[in-house]
Amino acid sequence: YGFINMCLKSLVVEKYGEETWEKLRLQAGVQDTFLTFEVYKDEITMQLIDKACKILGVPADMVLRQFGEYFFEFCKRSGYDHMLRTLGGNLYEFIENLDALHSYLSLSYQEMNAPSFRVEKNEDGSMHLHYYSDRRGLCHIVPGIIGAAALDFFNIDISMEIVNQTEEEERTGKKEHIVFLVTQNPVFSYKERKKISSSPQYFAASENQIKNQLNKEDLEKANTVRDRGSPVCPVKKSHWKTIRGIITLGKGKLLRGFDPVYPKSLWIDPKTFCNGLPFHMVFDKELRVKQAGVSIQKIVPGLQTMGICLDHYFSIIHPEVPFTISSIQKFINSQFVFQTRREMMPKSWRQRPMLELRGQMIWMEPLQCMLYLCSPLLRTLHELEERQMHIADIAPHDVTRDLILLNQQRLAEIELSNQLERKKEELRILSKHLEEEKKKTEALLYAMLPQHVANQLKEGKRVEAGEFRECTILFSDVVTFTNICAQCEPIQIVLMLNSMYLLFDRLTTVHDVYKVETIGDAYMVVGGVPVPVSSHAERVANFALGMIIAAKGVKNPVSGNPIQIRVGIHTGPVLAGVVGEKMPRYCLFGDTVNIASRMESHGVPSKIHLSSSAYQCLKYKNFEMTERGEIEVKGKGKMHTYFLVRNKTATENEIMGRP
Numbered sequence: 020y021g022f023i024n025m026c027l028k029s030l031v032v033e034k035y036g037e038e039t040w041e042k043l044r045l046q047a048g049v050q051d052t053f054l055t056f057e058v059y060k061d062e063i064t065m066q067l068i069d070k071a072c073k074i075l076g077v078p079a080d081m082v083l084r085q086f087g088e089y090f091f092e093f094c095k096r097s098g099y100d101h102m103l104r105t106l107g108g109n110l111y112e113f114i115e116n117l118d119a120l121h122s123y124l125s126l127s128y129q130e131m132n133a134p135s136f137r138v139e140k141n142e143d144g145s146m147h148l149h150y151y152s153d154r155r156g157l158c159h160i161v162p163g164i165i166g167a168a169a170l171d172f173f174n175i176d177i178s179m180e181i182v183n184q185t186e187e188e189e190r191t192g193k194k195e196h197i198v199f200l201v202t203q204n205p206v207f208s209y210k211e212r213k214k215i216s217s218s219p220q221y222f223a224a225s226e227n228q229i230k231n232q233l234n235k236e237d238l239e240k241a242n243t244v245r246d247r248g249s250p251v252c253p254v255k256k257s258h259w260k261t262i263r264g265i266i267t268l269g270k271g272k273l274l275r276g277f278d279p280v281y282p283k284s285l286w287i288d289p290k291t292f293c294n295g296l297p298f299h300m301v302f303d304k305e306l307r308v309k310q311a312g313v314s315i316q317k318i319v320p321g322l323q324t325m326g327i328c329l330d331h332y333f334s335i336i337h338p339e340v341p342f343t344i345s346s347i348q349k350f351i352n353s354q355f356v357f358q359t360r361r362e363m364m365p366k367s368w369r370q371r372p373m374l375e376l377r378g379q380m381i382w383m384e385p386l387q388c389m390l391y392l393c394s395p396l397l398r399t400l401h402e403l404e405e406r407q408m409h410i411a412d413i414a415p416h417d418v419t420r421d422l423i424l425l426n427q428q429r430l431a432e433i434e435l436s437n438q439l440e441r442k443k444e445e446l447r448i449l450s451k452h453l454e455e456e457k458k459k460t461e462a463l464l465y466a467m468l469p470q471h472v473a474n475q476l477k478e479g480k481r482v483e484a485g486e487f488r489e490c491t492i493l494f495s496d497v498v499t500f501t502n503i504c505a506q507c508e509p510i511q512i513v514l515m516l517n518s519m520y521l522l523f524d525r526l527t528t529v530h531d532v533y534k535v536e537t538i539g540d541a542y543m544v545v546g547g548v549p550v551p552v553s554s555h556a557e558r559v560a561n562f563a564l565g566m567i568i569a570a571k572g573v574k575n576p577v578s579g580n581p582i583q584i585r586v587g588i589h590t591g592p593v594l595a596g597v598v599g600e601k602m603p604r605y606c607l608f609g610d611t612v613n614i615a616s617r618m619e620s621h622g623v624p625s626k627i628h629l630s631s632s633a634y635q636c637l638k639y640k641n642f643e644m645t646e647r648g649e650i651e652v653k654g655k656g657k658m659h660t661y662f663l664v665r666n667k668t669a670t671e672n673e674i675m676g677r678p
Contacts, residue, residue, distance in 0.1 A: 020128055021053035026093040027067055046070045054440050056433055058130045080159040087163020110169050114138045118353050126398050126426050127433055135338055146201040158197040177203045297414050300391045302329045304344045309388060314412050318374055319359055333357040351380050372405050394419040399427050468605050469549040472597060484596030490547035491559040491590045492611055494619035495566060497540040498583040511576040522569040529676030530562040548595050556590055556636035560663055563627045565674045587618025589630040617652050627663035634661045641667045
């Protein structure tokens with residue numbers, strides 16, 4: 020279920036960060052989110068675990084153990100804390116009832132294929148935990164989960180080691196059978212540990228052993244506390260099953276233990292018993308039915324013939340063991356689920372879904388027979404109707420009636436939760452796509468206008484024109500562009516300009532200059548606008564050197580030779596602002612723009628033409644420049660100009676922004 024994968028994602032994000040999860044899921048080839056009640060393939064989880072081991076450089080058993088510990092906490096956070104705490108009063112009872120918990124959860128998670136657990140006590144206080152699973156290689160999750168539960172619920176530190184790992188022979192369905200040796204060490208205070216843990220019967224569970232370990236002083240102390248009205252518990256109750264031996268009740272006498280009282284003869288007749296417990300069966304070692312409740316007889320008419328073999332009419336669904344009395348006795352603490360055999364039902368009933376019964380087995384030693392106390396395993400009213408049954412068929416004292424009705428409501432809530440989860444996921448995906456589109460729109464907007472100007476316009480603010488006391492402006496154009504246009508197809512001109520402008524645009528990013536506009540073959544950039552910087556002249560100069568190099572890689576569609584460009588640069592003050600509303604543009608105004616344009620138009624092919632002000636800015640900045648002398652400039656008269664040759668300290672790769 021998605022719940023498992025959500026837990027795994029949460030673990031990776033919490034412990035190693037969002038980036039690690041993104042890398043992990045991409046390598047595993049899985050989606051980013053999972054729905055709680057959605058069923059996913061096991062391969063997804065296995066892939067995630069496998070890639071986690073490789074990315075984190077951690078062995079699989081450590082990853083699985085950490086996942087087990089985290090899974091326990093994740094379940095608590097997801098609302099299962101109270102349910103888990105009430106499973107048992109000690110670790111043995113907790114593990115013993117895990118299968119019952121899985122059985123309950125299967126009402127909501129109907130496709131759940133949970134592992135199974137069986138626990139055996141040893142004389143030294145340790146336990147053997149048998150773990151059965153259809154899934155191979157996940158056994159190391161178990162020590163993580165059980166260890167975390169033991170520490171949290173029972174305040175005991177445990178160690179678990181694998182003592183046996185086999186292909187299961189007893190069970191017919193599960194593939195992997197792992198046996199863990201569980202040794203537990205209760206966490207006492209220093210005084211209690213010194214007093215008790217030295218005893219060889221440290222983990223003994225009998226009341227006599229506990230009594231021997233507690234000396235006379237302890238009992239007197241217990242009585243003193245009792246007289247004050249406080250509960251007496253020299254040792255922690257959660258660790259010692261037999262603390263009842265020193266709990267004070269009634270008139271102040273210590274309760275040595277509970278001995279039930281039984282009647283000399285059973286005060287109930289067979290008819291009342293079979294009606295009062297309509298779902299029960301008694302069978303002997305040979306599986307011959309000796310007795311059956313009235314409702315089972317109604318559903319399985321063959322049971323009215325006493326002495327028939329039970330395995331002819333039922334198969335065991337859970338636990339998946341052979342239908343023999345020895346197998347049943349071995350798993351007697353488990354819940355048993357029986358299913359009716361279709362071939363043994365009346366022909367008219369064989370189209371119905373087969374009925375499942377769930378209950379407990381009780382071995383009756385004096386009679387050498389097994390009692391199966393059960394109830395129909397039904398999740399919804401629909402399942403009840405499918406089997407032609409009614410609420411009245413279930414005994415009034417049987418909580419199955421309430422369970423069916425409550426689960427009907429629960430399934431409706433799950434479906435609603437599922438729908439909400441799907442909608443939430445759809446909204447998340449839409450939001451993600453919207454964010455991507457927003458980024459594209461912003462990137463396009465920032466390509467047209469400076470970022471701070473674009474942000475002001477988005478917020479509906481008016482953008483005031485700004486004066487920049489010193490900046491450097493560059494103009495460039497293609498030599499003999501008019502002749503090229505006259506001899507080529509329009510598409511060839513477009514392709515040539517596009518390839519050239521792509522190279523120039525990249526250089527604006529490398530040297531951090533602002534591209535103002537392009538008109539035909541003219542390209543205009545500025546340094547020091549819209550963000551004032553002291554190095555504006557050097558940036559534009561390096562950009563210009565890059566333009567000359569880049570232009571050599573663009574072919575003239577007429578001659579096939581590299582194109583030639585003229586570049587002009589001037590430094591001075593400008594006024595900058597946004598013009599227009601329909602297609603707003605960030606424009607520069609002032610005589611500096613005109614002079615920069617004149618530097619370009621009066622330039623020389625494949626040369627970078629500098630005004631005297633631009634030369635003064637670059638004079639002491641490691642640039643090699645040559646004097647051109649005085650020239651007549653249209654509208655400006657005579658001007659002293661220069662040519663930029665190279666950057667003395669930067670390599671061509673650095674100028675072009677190559678690695």
